[in-house]
Amino acid sequence: MKLRKPNKSVRTFGTAIAAAALMTGGGNAFAEPVSLELEFTCPFPLIGDQPIRAQISADVPTQATVGEPTQEFTVDALTTVNEDSRLGLKLVGSATIEGTATNETTVVTPNREIDLTVPLTIPQSPIPDETGEFTVPAQGTSPAITFNEDDVGEAVITIGGLTLDMIARVENGDIAPAPIGEFTSACVQNPGQDNILQTMQVVPDEQFEPRIAVSPESIDFGTVQAGTTAEEVVTIANTGQAELGINNISLGGTDAAAFTQTNSCTTVASGESCDVAITYIPDGEGDQSAVLTIESGDAETPLVDVPLTGTSVLAPIPEIVVTPEDISFGTVMLGETASAEITISNEGNESLVITGIDISGGNSSDFIQTNDCTTVAPEEACTVDISFTPSATGGRSASLDITSDDPATPDVSVPLSGQGNDGTGDTLEVLLDLAGQTDIKASGSSLPLSGSIATQLELATGMFEADLALDPTQGQFKIPLLFKSLTANARVEFEQADITTGTLINGNLTANSSLYVKVPKVTVRLFGLKIPVGGGRDCRTADPVSIGLASVEGTNFSLSEGGDVTGNYDLPALQNCGPLTDVLNQFLAGPDNGIDLTLTPNL
Incomplete structure (x- = not known):
């Protein structure tokens, strides 16, 4: 029976039988029994379209290896024929039924479709005289298949239509009269059925390949x-x-x-x-x-x-580099002081001489600098400490001016800004540093967290909006790779998807944050070397992570002292992380991940 190629949502009946055979040979481990029953509509002579059922059973692995041919495998299929079909065969005195079949199997991998042909033989089987449905066996052998590097990833094995080439014989062995004696029936799989026999992983062959x-x-x-x-x-x-x-x-x-x-x-x-x-x-x-x-x-x-x-x-020269390029102290209460640090580096190949560091601008008296910068050797650095003590409410600004003997950039200015607040305004801006960790339930591991949250609090209602900035972090996880468990080191980054909102009322803080989790790099150590196994600049959660935080029960949160917050969240699946995306999701994605943070005012 030659399978007609159906639409993509309904592959081929032969897929099931051939795939069951195909995927059970040597070189492919993790075989497991699978069974699938499907209904078809088949046109028969004299009696028209009739329903049949097909039961396919085999051992199909969940994994195959690139470059290793699968072994041929005997397939047994059992087809159930209804009463109307039995009567149609008996109309011309048929005593037995036999024939051949051809199944076309389609295995869909990430980059191609693999079509296979599996010949089946239907042995001579008696057509019962008793009323009722009866079964017809079929047996065949699948061809071998060899996956290549383009097939690495998920392979889906499905079942589609069916074509029968049948011969009915009378009692003395002669072929029964036409049109029942010899006929071909192109069967169509009934719609709306789950026709996936197995989903398997095709993995690279690392055993005998150089890398x-x-x-x-x-x-x-x-x-x-x-x-x-x-x-x-x-x-x-x-x-x-x-x-x-x-x-x-x-x-x-x-x-x-x-x-x-x-x-x-x-x-x-x-x-x-x-x-x-x-x-x-x-x-x-x-x-x-x-x-x-x-x-x-x-x-x-x-x-x-x-x-x-x-x-x-042409000649040794100093090269000044100043970081950061500007400093914003945020909102600082009158009578309080906030601090920051500026680094002056020399990336040239001659000593850098700092000839002057001063603060200028309309509110220069609100800012004070101290430094240890005189001569900076190549590849060395010095620091400038800046403090901000607002003398009035509203915006305050100045400039840190640095002069040196860098011939290309002798003068560098770093803008300084901040807000003074006396507590009587409509809103209050507060910068909070955060530190803590999140527990990843899927792998039983944890990630250290640090960063800041810049908050604008509406004093009358206690409602606030904030920008959450989490620093890149790293964690270790146990992952299955190359048929054993290895320790993976993952770099994790965060990208704010929306502003954080919440309330601070009577010492109780609640907050809701939305961000993407990015995993640009995952490595394992083999033979003393760090080997990349996934990640990439586009590797991130498919959807934003929604994190709800609240003050730890029994504690009081204040803007002057900060406090502890805790929460729980679900981590969506990662996408665009390379061939091992599914492996990465095994130890990162999932529900019920805890997070515990300590928030401290950055004064």
Whole structure:
């Protein structure tokens, strides 16, 4: 029976039978019994469309490995024929029924559809004289299939239509009279049924493949005086289980002539590494760049590019860098003081001489600075401490002015601002620092949290709006990878989706925050190296996380002293995290995650 290809929501009846056979052979572990019964409508001669039922049972694995052919497997299917069909066969004296069938199976992977043909034989089976439905067996052997790298991820095995090529025979063995004697019936699966036989994971074959890991991913030589050189090392490691061949290492790009490389990398054994020495030979003046390209036998990543950058200067010069570029102290009550810190760094290759640090502007008397900055050596830094004590309500501003011998930027000004408040206005702005942790129930682990929340409180009602800023953090989780449990290190970042709202009434604080959780990088340590296994700049929760917080019961929250808050939230599933997105969701996504924070006024 030749399966007609149905619509995409209803794949093929052969899918079930072939997939059941296909997915049970060697090289594919985790087999589990599956069974599916479906109803079809089949046109028969003389009696028209008739219903039949098909029961398919087999052992289908939940996982298959790239590059390992599945074994052929015998499939048994049992089809139930109704009473009307029995009578139609008996009309021309049929005593037995037999035939052949052809099932087409479709296995849908992330990047393609795999169509398979499974021939089935329907042995000669008696047609009972007794009234009632009867069953007809069928048996066949599935072909093998080999998944490739494009199939890594979730594969869905479904069932669609069915075509029968049948022969009915009379008692003496002759073919029964037409049209019952020989006929073809193109059966259609009845709509609205769950036709998914199995969902499985196709995983990469890491057992006998080399895998390249290059570190660092880029090199910035910084400022280097022309006539001198600077050196860095790129390490090429093999994290796979087969020997890695290094086919070529070359330099290219706009300023390739300003860089040289030497190496002894030819083949790298499993778990071993080799080094590429990169030398920057600056010429002239200005920024220069090139690319180190590594060609290897890693089928997944045959080319790896390492960007190289540097700045050439004709003579040693200092280079001033001031952070942050501006400071806002927020709202500070009259009579109180808030503090902040400015860092002056020297990223040049000559000592930086600070010739002056002063505060100027209309409200300069509200700001005071102290510093230890005189001469800053290359790659070193000094600090300037700034305090703000408002002398009046409303906006207050000034400027921290820094002068140095940096020839390119001799004068740098850092804007300073703040709000004075005497407690009698309509609103009060308060900046709170936060520290604490969140517990991830899915993996039984926790993440440290820090950051700030800038709050604008309406004094008359106790209602507030706030901007929540959580710092990037890292955590460790146990994950199943490469058929064993490994410790993964995940970098986690947060992006505010909406402003935080809440109330502070009689010492009780409540707040509701909405933010996206982002996981840009997840690594595991193998053979002494950190190996990336997922994440990416687009890896984040599909929906914002909604977090409700409230004061710890029995405690009093105040703006002058802060307090503790606690809450519970559900973490939505991650998306766009690469082939191991489902693995990452196993140890991050899920309900009933706790959060405990201490909020402290930033005065």
